[in-house]
Amino acid sequence: MAKEFMKGCEAIAEAAIQAGCHYFFGYPITPQTEVPEYMAAKLPKIGGCFLQAESEVAAINMVYGAAGAGARVMTSSSSPGVSLKLEGISYLAGAELPAVIVNMMRGGPGLGSIQASQGDYFQTTKGGGHGDYHVIALAPSTVQEAIDLMQDAFDLADMYRTPTMLLADGTIGQMMEPVEFKPREKRTDLPAKDWATTGWGPNSNRPRAVVNSLYIETEELQEMNDRLQARYRMIEEKETRVELYNVEDAEVILCAYGTVARICKSAVALAAKQGVKVGLVRPITIWPFPKKAVHDTIAQDSVKTVITIEISAGQMVEDVRLAVNGEKEVQFFGKPGSYCPTAEEICEKIMEMRRA
Amino acid sequence: MATVFKKTPLLTDAVLHYCPGCGHGIVHRLVAECLEELGIGDKAVAVVPVGCSVFAYRYFNVDSQEAAHGRAPAVATGIKRVHPENVVFTYQGDGDLASIGTAEIVHAAHRGEKITTIFINNAIYGMTGGQMAPTTLVGQKTTTSPYGRDKDWCGSPIRMAEMLATIDGSAYIERVAVNNTKNIVRAKAAIKKAFQTQIEGKGFSLIEVLSNCPTNWGLSPAESMEWLEQNMIPYYPLGVKKDTTKED
Ligand SMILES: Cc1ncc(C[n+]2csc(CCOP(=O)(O)OP(=O)(O)O)c2C)c(N)n1
Ligand code: SF4
Ligand SMILES: [Mg+2]
Numbered sequence: 349m350a351k352e353f354m355k356g357c358e359a360i361a362e363a364a365i366q367a368g369c370h371y372f373f374g375y376p377i378t379p380q381t382e383v384p385e386y387m388a389a390k391l392p393k394i395g396g397c398f399l400q401a402e403s404e405v406a407a408i409n410m411v412y413g414a415a416g417a418g419a420r421v422m423t424s425s426s427s428p429g430v431s432l433k434l435e436g437i438s439y440l441a442g443a444e445l446p447a448v449i450v451n452m453m454r455g456g457p458g459l460g461s462i463q464a465s466q467g468d469y470f471q472t473t474k475g476g477g478h479g480d481y482h483v484i485a486l487a488p489s490t491v492q493e494a495i496d497l498m499q500d501a502f503d504l505a506d507m508y509r510t511p512t513m514l515l516a517d518g519t520i521g522q523m524m525e526p527v528e529f530k531p532r533e534k535r536t537d538l539p540a541k542d543w544a545t546t547g548w549g550p551n552s553n554r555p556r557a558v559v560n561s562l563y564i565e566t567e568e569l570q571e572m573n574d575r576l577q578a579r580y581r582m583i584e585e586k587e588t589r590v591e592l593y594n595v596e597d598a599e600v601i602l603c604a605y606g607t608v609a610r611i612c613k614s615a616v617a618l619a620a621k622q623g624v625k626v627g628l629v630r631p632i633t634i635w636p637f638p639k640k641a642v643h644d645t646i647a648q649d650s651v652k653t654v655i656t657i658e659i660s661a662g663q664m665v666e667d668v669r670l671a672v673n674g675e676k677e678v679q680f681f682g683k684p685g686s687y688c689p690t691a692e693e694i695c696e697k698i699m700e701m702r703r704a
Numbered sequence: 705m706a707t708v709f710k711k712t713p714l715l716t717d718a719v720l721h722y723c724p725g726c727g728h729g730i731v732h733r734l735v736a737e738c739l740e741e742l743g744i745g746d747k748a749v750a751v752v753p754v755g756c757s758v759f760a761y762r763y764f765n766v767d768s769q770e771a772a773h774g775r776a777p778a779v780a781t782g783i784k785r786v787h788p789e790n791v792v793f794t795y796q797g798d799g800d801l802a803s804i805g806t807a808e809i810v811h812a813a814h815r816g817e818k819i820t821t822i823f824i825n826n827a828i829y830g831m832t833g834g835q836m837a838p839t840t841l842v843g844q845k846t847t848t849s850p851y852g853r854d855k856d857w858c859g860s861p862i863r864m865a866e867m868l869a870t871i872d873g874s875a876y877i878e879r880v881a882v883n884n885t886k887n888i889v890r891a892k893a894a895i896k897k898a899f900q901t902q903i904e905g906k907g908f909s910l911i912e913v914l915s916n917c918p919t920n921w922g923l924s925p926a927e928s929m930e931w932l933e934q935n936m937i938p939y940y941p942l943g944v945k946k947d948t949t950k951e952d
Binding site for chain 2: 371373397399401402403405406407409410411412413414415416417418419421435436439443545546547548549550551552556557558559560561562
């Protein structure tokens with residue numbers, strides 16, 4: 349297929365449709381409104397359903413209903429809206445329903461800003477809503493990668509019966525880039541949705557479907573949680589993704605995800621001109637976090653300096669430190685809100701922190 | 705021996721957990737009988753709430769989804785939009801529908817969502833042990849209005865059926881009660897009509913059922929039915945509030 353010049357939000361929406369998602373429930377919020385707008389234009393033409401919900405709370409519960417009815421379904425929002433969706437995401441996790449949620453992060457807390465941010469890392473990876481659950485969280489650093497990950501997101505959600513999130517910063521949503529929609533083979537190993545509520549009678553060839561997260565007996569709730577945890581361990585084992593860039597024998601290792609990681613790549617080139625070998629570890633799944641790859645990269649003898657860079661006050665850096673487990677010092681550079689550093693600034697920081 | 709009465713197969717054999725004399729059991733039976741009589745058991749999907757009827761998926765012998773507190777109309781919307789041929793209904797209490805879930809119910813009606821809502825107004829939060837609901841009557845004592853509901857402090861009880869009837873998308877809205885045989889017979893007819901409204905694709909339908917909570921009202925089942933008659937019906941008048949099913 350030929351390359352097209354497309355805005356991130358629209359590319360993500362198109363990727364979802366091509367992944368077989370024909371149901372979208374959402375609410376406008378910058379910087380992701382082009383996702384619902386694209387869906388509103390396209391879905392009615394292919395027999396799908398776009399519905400503008402009265403709130404993000406309603407939208408995620410519509411997603412719950414549609415997912416429970418067996419559909420590939422998604423919603424999209426940005427930070428304040430995702431806060432409202434957390435109740436529903438916890439229920440999706442508890443009821444073991446597959447669904448995809450896009451969070452095009454903007455600056456916070458509160459109403460914050462409409463510029464890009466990475467302030468929702470904790471919210472995304474440490475649960476967010478109540479209870480012991482995780483969402484698979486995919487963090488693209490280019491529009492092309494957002495397309496590819498969006499398509500994977502639906503398969504992952506179906507495979508593991510879990511809500512899956514595409515966590516992008518606002519830049520990804522607003523940027524235009526040449527992209528390509530590569531034709532994909534439909535996965536045939538995904539489990540059948542024989543648990544979906546499609547209408548049941550005594551002659552149906554499946555048990556009566558009950559979509560539910562209530563387990564009032566302690567033992568039953570334990571069983572459900574054990575099932576979830578076992579699934580999370582399997583996801584950690586099989587689905588962890590990371591990009592290692594220029595890391596071999598590097599003296600400095602940067603850890604970053606999303607747009608920031610992309611800027612870091614330019615900083616790596618700038619530093620090379622100054623004779624400093626810098627590498628980058630870029631988590632693609634921020635949950636499951638690529639602990640082993642992060643650890644092993646940083647554990648190399650050559651590595652003297654480790655810097656995690658985020659548009660936040662320092663959130664992912666905690667996971668990097670956990671992975672490194674005190675073996676080396678992990679420094680942090682970044683600002684909360686929505687201040688995105690330039691490659692030059694990052695390079696300067698590298699030299700400064702390296703000297704320190 | 706001739707069979708003179710048989711439980712509808714659209715209720716499971718699970719033992720109801722409701723308190724003796726509670727109206728929830730009556731309404732469950734009415735809903736299930738309507739589904740059976742309309743022959744839509746295999747198309748029905750129940751969306752059950754958070755409240756005393758949280759286990760209703762154990763009783764309605766149809767595919768079911770459990771919704772978060774107040775969100776049943778949004779969940780039902782998701783289901784109905786995916787499978788318009790299903791008959792989707794929510795079963796909700798007054799805390800669930802008239803308090804935490806007002807946005808969801810108003811907008812389901814506003815969109816003319818082709819779902820049916822069975823709304824159990826028992827003027828109290830039953831499940832959590834008898835707190836004030838938006839439907840609690842002025843002067844009524846609950847655990848969070850121990851001196852009686854004060855209108856100046858908490859407002860007057862909300863009449864959901866009348867309010868929802870003002871919304872264009874509502875096709876059929878009626879208030880019924882289950883405090884005596886005559887009213888129960890009427891309630892069943894109303895519930896059936898609401899399902900028919902959905903089957904015919906005419907829009908949103910809701911039946912508000914005045915029900916009792918003997919346990920948290922501190923009354924015997926018989927006294928509670930009398931209390932409902934004396935206190936609730938005068939404030940919450942029974943009858944059809946909206947019927948557009950005959951138009952066009
Ligand atoms: C988000 C949330 N808030 C509060 C509760 C606690 N809660 C459970 S049931 C209920 C009230 C139910 O009352 P109602 O809807 O009137 O149903 P009834 O028990 O009277 O049938 C509340 C507040 C909850 N489960 N979830
Ligand atoms: S607490 Fe009240 S509403 Fe709940 S089951 Fe008992 S009587 Fe019924
Ligand atoms: Mg109640």
